[in-house]
Amino acid sequence: MSSENPMVQIRGLSKRFGKVRALDAVDLDIKRGRIIGLLGANGAGKSTLLRHIIGLYLPDSGQCTTLGCDAGQLTPAHLARIGYVHQEGELIDWMTAAQLIRYVSVYYPTWNKELEERLVREYEISLKARVGSLSPGQRQRLAILIAICFEPELLILDEPAAALDPLARAQFLDLLLHLIQDQNRTIVISSHILSDVEKVIDHALIMKAGKIVTDASFDALREKYSRVRLTALSGPLPESLDFANVLECQRNQSAATLTVADLTPEQIEAATTKINCQAEVQPLPLEDIYRVVVA
C-alpha cells in the first residue's frame, strides 16, 4: 500500500441499534502515520465506529475498508497489523496473565519479547494471577500489553486509560509517545481525558450523535480557535466589542475574555487597536475546543 492510500476509508457508514442511530452516514479517511484523537460524548458513536474499523460490527449501509480490505472480511494477515484495546477490557478471564500473553503471542510472528518483558516490569503485571481476578486497571494494562507487543501498524485504543490510575496513565502516555516515534504507525485513540489526548494527537475527530462534526489536524484547530484576553488601557471597555466570530464572552468593566474562531492575529490586533485595549492571544486547550465545537 502506498503511503498515500488511507489505512482506513469509510464512506457513508450508517449503523442503527434498534431505534438509536449510532452512526449516520460517516465519511472518514485515516491516513498512515497519523495519531488521531476521537472525541465525543458518551453515545456519540466512537466505539461503534472503531468496532466497524476492525470488522466486529457490520454496517447497515455504507462501506468500511481497513488496510485495503473490506472490514468485515479482514483476514488474520490483516488483523496481525491491527492492535485493539477496548474500553471493557474483556479478556479470557480463566487464563493466568502469563498464559494469556503466551497464548496471544503465538498468533503474531512479529511479537516483541523485549517489549513484553519491559511492559510486564513497568506495569507490574502479576503473571501468575488469573486475568479475571485482576483489578480493572491491571486488566487494562494487560490489554494494552497484548495489543502493543506485536507492534501493529494500526493501533486502535478505545478508552484505554479509563481504568488507569494517574501514575499508570502517565506511563501509558510515555509508551504512546515512544510508539509514535515510528513514523509508519497509525494510532486512533478515543478518550474522555482530553488533557492526556492532546499531548499525543496530531489530528482530531469530534463526533456528535453519530456524525463527525470536526475532522481536522490539531494544529489547524488550535489556529482556528483562540482565546483573547482584553485589558482596557484607559477607562472601561466599550459596551460593544467589535470582534467577529465570538463564540464565548466573559467580561467586566476593564477586562474581557473572548473565545473566537477564524480570526488572524492581524484581525485581532486591528480590533484591539480600535477599542484601545491590550490583547493577549492564547491557543485553546483541546478540552475547550471540544466544548466549543460540540456546543
Place this chain on the structure above:
Amino acid sequence: MRILVANVKLLCQCVFRWWTVTGLAVILVLLCLFPDLVNPQTVLAALLLVPLGLGIAIASLQGAVTGRVELFCLPRPHAERRRLALLLGLLAAFGAMLVFIGYANRFDIPPGGGVLAAGALFSASLLLCLSGAAAPLLVGCVFVGGPMILSGIISLFAPSWPSVSTLLECAIVHHPGGVIAVGMVGAAISWFWLARPINDLRYPRTRPSTKRTFTQRFCANALEASERRDAIHPRISVVLLERMRCSSHSGYAKHVWSSLYLWLHPRGGGRTALIAGAVLGALLGGFSWYMSSAFYIIFGIVVLFDNHRWPVYSRLLTVGGRRERFISTMVQLAIVGGVFTLSVVFSFVTVDALHCYLREPVARALDAKLGRMPLGLGAVLLMLTLVPLGCLAQMAWAHLFRRGDSGLWFAAFLLAIMAGSWKIEAPFIWGATALVFSWAFCVAGVYCIVRRTDLFAKAQPEPTFSSLWRAICETVTGQQDRGGRCGF
C-alpha cells in the same frame, strides 16, 4: 412500598427463569394427570426429577434477588432475605404437595401414605428452596456449578444404582417421617444461615475478601487448589502452542490448534464437565432405556449451555477474522459431538461388562423393574440431534442478548426432562433425517451468525418479556437488533 413487595417485584423481572418454572410445573401436572404418556418404568424418577428442577429453578429466582448488591443497602437485609426465601419456599412446596397428593391417589397409594409422602416432599421442597437460596450466597454454586450439582443429583436417581434408588423410594414413600425430619432440620439450618451477618454474605458470586467463615475458607482453599491445577500438562501445552506458532498465518491450522488448546484447558471449553458426563454416560447409560437417554441429554445439553465458550464470541477480538471464528467453532462442535458419540459407543460395551456387578433396580411403589437395556437407536439419534441444536440455541441467545452465560441450562433441563420421560418412538429414517438436518442447520446457523452479525459480545441485563419479544420479532422480520443483524 414494602421491602418484601419490592423484592417480589424484582423476582418478576427474571423472565427466563419464570418460564422454566412454569414449564416444569406444567410437566409435573401433566405427569400426574396423564401418567400413561410416560413410560411406567420412569414415572417415579421423573416425578422426583421434575420437582427437583422446579426447586432449583425457584431457588435460583431467590438467589437472583438475594444476591443483588442493592439488597445490602436496605434496612435489615438478612431478615428480608429470610422472608423472601420462606415466601417462595412455602408457595413452591405447597404446590408440590398438592400435585403429589393427586399423584398418590391416582396410583392407589393408601391415603395416609400419600399424605405422608406429600409431607415429605413438602419438607424436601422447603429444604431445597431455602438451601438453594443460601447456596449462591455460599459459593455461587447453583449458578457456577449448577450442571455439575444437577448431574450429581441425577446420578443418584439413575436406576443403575439400585440400592440408592430403592433407598430413596423407601425413604420417601414408606418412611416419610424421617424425610420430614431431615427436611425440617435442613430448612432450619438454612433459615439460620440466611441471617448471618451481612459481611459474610456480601459479594455472593465472588470470593469474599474479609471475615471469612469456615465454609468460605473451605471454598476459597478449594478454588486456590483448583487454580494450582489450572493448566494443561506443560508438555501438551508446549506442543500445541508450538504447533500454533509454526502454522501458517493465513491457514486454518493455527485456529484448529488454538481451539484444541482452549478446549483442553481445564477451564476453557467445559472440558471437565463434558468428559465427566461422557464417562458417566458410558458407564451407566445402558441400564434403562429412557432414563439413560435423559441422562445423556441432560449431561450433553446442560454442559454445553453452561460451560462452553464458543469461539464465535471470542474475547480476543483481533486474533482471527470471521472465517477463523467459524472454523474454530466448528472444531469445538466436532469435539463435543465426537466425545458424545464415543460415549455412546462405549456404553454398549460397558453395559455388558458391568451388568454382572450390578443388581437390577426395583421401584417397589410402582411394582416396576428398571431393567438393563442398551441405549436404543432412537435415544442415540435424539441425543446427537439435540447436541447441535443446543449449541446453536446457546449462540443464538448470546447473539440476541449478548449473554454467553445465559442460564439457558434451565431450558435445557426442561427439554431433557421431556425428552427423557416421554415415549419417543420414531422410525429410524425420521431419526436419521432429523440428525442430519440438525447438524446442517447448526452449521448454517453458525455460519450466518459469524458472517452476518456483529460479533462483539457484551453482557446485557436480564431480558424482560418485552425485550425478548422485540428481539425475536426483529430477528424474524430481519430488522436490526441491538447491535446485530439478524443471523437466521
